[in-house]
Amino acid sequence: MLDELFDLSLYQSLRALASGELAAILDRLIPIEARHFTFWQDFFGVRIGRLDLGRRLKLQLIVLACRLFGRSAIHLVLEAIVSKSGARSATGRGEQPCGAFWRTSSNTRTPS
Numbered sequence: 001m002l003d004e005l006f007d008l009s010l011y012q013s014l015r016a017l018a019s020g021e022l023a024a025i026l027d028r029l030i031p032i033e034a035r036h037f038t039f040w041q042d043f044f045g046v047r048i049g050r051l052d053l054g055r056r057l058k059l060q061l062i063v064l065a066c067r068l069f070g071r072s073a074i075h076l077v078l079e080a081i082v083s084k085s086g087a088r089s090a091t092g093r094g095e096q097p098c099g100a101f102w103r104t105s106s107n108t109r110t111p112s
Protein backbone atom coordinates (compact mmCIF):
# COMPACT_ATOMS: atom_id res chain seq x y z
CA MET A 1 0.00 0.00 0.00
CA LEU A 2 2.90 2.35 0.71
CA ASP A 3 4.18 1.45 -2.75
CA GLU A 4 0.90 2.66 -4.27
CA LEU A 5 1.15 5.91 -2.29
CA PHE A 6 4.76 6.26 -3.40
CA ASP A 7 3.82 5.78 -7.06
CA LEU A 8 0.95 8.26 -6.73
CA SER A 9 3.16 10.84 -5.02
CA LEU A 10 5.83 10.35 -7.65
CA TYR A 11 3.40 10.79 -10.55
CA GLN A 12 2.01 13.95 -8.94
CA SER A 13 5.50 15.35 -8.37
CA LEU A 14 6.65 14.50 -11.88
CA ARG A 15 3.48 16.03 -13.35
CA ALA A 16 4.62 19.39 -12.01
CA LEU A 17 7.84 19.01 -14.05
CA ALA A 18 6.42 17.44 -17.20
CA SER A 19 4.99 18.94 -20.33
CA GLY A 20 3.53 17.72 -23.58
CA GLU A 21 3.05 14.00 -24.03
CA LEU A 22 4.63 13.06 -20.69
CA ALA A 23 2.27 15.44 -18.88
CA ALA A 24 -0.69 13.89 -20.69
CA ILE A 25 0.46 10.39 -19.71
CA LEU A 26 0.88 11.45 -16.09
CA ASP A 27 -2.56 13.08 -16.15
CA ARG A 28 -3.96 9.68 -17.08
CA LEU A 29 -1.78 7.69 -14.64
CA ILE A 30 -2.55 9.82 -11.56
CA PRO A 31 -6.26 8.93 -11.28
CA ILE A 32 -5.47 5.26 -11.96
CA GLU A 33 -2.90 5.19 -9.17
CA ALA A 34 -5.25 7.13 -6.87
CA ARG A 35 -7.86 4.41 -7.40
CA HIS A 36 -5.29 1.70 -6.63
CA PHE A 37 -4.32 3.47 -3.42
CA THR A 38 -7.97 3.92 -2.39
CA PHE A 39 -8.74 0.29 -3.23
CA TRP A 40 -5.96 -1.08 -1.04
CA GLN A 41 -6.79 1.28 1.85
CA ASP A 42 -10.42 0.12 1.70
CA PHE A 43 -9.37 -3.52 1.32
CA PHE A 44 -7.19 -3.45 4.43
CA GLY A 45 -9.41 -0.96 6.29
CA VAL A 46 -6.56 1.42 7.06
CA ARG A 47 -5.72 4.98 6.11
CA ILE A 48 -2.21 6.12 5.33
CA GLY A 49 -1.61 9.85 5.28
CA ARG A 50 2.03 10.06 4.33
CA LEU A 51 5.02 8.10 3.15
CA ASP A 52 7.56 6.70 5.57
CA LEU A 53 10.93 8.44 5.88
CA GLY A 54 12.77 6.13 3.48
CA ARG A 55 10.20 6.56 0.73
CA ARG A 56 10.05 10.34 1.27
CA LEU A 57 13.81 10.55 0.81
CA LYS A 58 13.69 8.27 -2.25
CA LEU A 59 10.92 10.42 -3.73
CA GLN A 60 12.90 13.63 -3.17
CA LEU A 61 16.02 12.15 -4.77
CA ILE A 62 14.11 10.96 -7.84
CA VAL A 63 12.33 14.29 -8.24
CA LEU A 64 15.65 16.12 -7.88
CA ALA A 65 17.21 13.92 -10.58
CA CYS A 66 14.22 14.62 -12.84
CA ARG A 67 14.57 18.37 -12.22
CA LEU A 68 18.24 18.18 -13.15
CA PHE A 69 18.00 15.87 -16.15
CA GLY A 70 14.50 16.65 -17.40
CA ARG A 71 12.36 14.69 -19.79
CA SER A 72 14.76 11.78 -20.29
CA ALA A 73 14.97 11.18 -16.55
CA ILE A 74 11.18 11.27 -16.20
CA HIS A 75 10.90 8.75 -19.00
CA LEU A 76 13.44 6.43 -17.32
CA VAL A 77 11.61 6.69 -13.99
CA LEU A 78 8.29 5.76 -15.59
CA GLU A 79 9.91 2.82 -17.37
CA ALA A 80 11.38 1.65 -14.05
CA ILE A 81 7.96 1.82 -12.42
CA VAL A 82 6.54 -0.34 -15.19
CA SER A 83 9.19 -2.96 -14.43
CA LYS A 84 8.42 -2.72 -10.72
CA SER A 85 4.67 -2.99 -11.36
CA GLY A 86 5.24 -6.03 -13.52
CA ALA A 87 7.29 -7.63 -10.77
CA ARG A 88 4.59 -6.89 -8.18
CA SER A 89 1.92 -8.30 -10.49
CA ALA A 90 3.96 -11.43 -11.07
CA THR A 91 4.16 -12.00 -7.33
CA GLY A 92 0.49 -11.19 -6.79
CA ARG A 93 1.29 -8.12 -4.71
CA GLY A 94 0.32 -5.52 -7.25
CA GLU A 95 -2.05 -4.67 -10.02
CA GLN A 96 -1.37 -4.61 -13.73
CA PRO A 97 -3.31 -1.58 -15.01
CA CYS A 98 -0.83 1.24 -14.37
CA GLY A 99 2.10 -0.69 -15.85
CA ALA A 100 0.01 -1.99 -18.71
CA PHE A 101 -1.09 1.56 -19.49
CA TRP A 102 2.47 2.85 -19.70
CA ARG A 103 3.60 -0.14 -21.75
CA THR A 104 0.77 0.52 -24.22
CA SER A 105 1.60 4.20 -24.39
CA SER A 106 5.32 3.69 -24.83
CA ASN A 107 4.77 0.97 -27.41
CA THR A 108 2.59 3.18 -29.57
CA ARG A 109 4.48 6.42 -29.08
CA THR A 110 7.97 6.60 -27.65
CA PRO A 111 8.34 9.84 -25.66
CA SER A 112 11.54 11.64 -26.55
Ligand SMILES: [Fe+2]
Nearest residue numbers: 004033036098
Ligand atom coordinates in the same frame (compact mmCIF):
# COMPACT_ATOMS: atom_id res chain seq x y z
FE1 LIG B 1 -0.70 0.96 -8.97
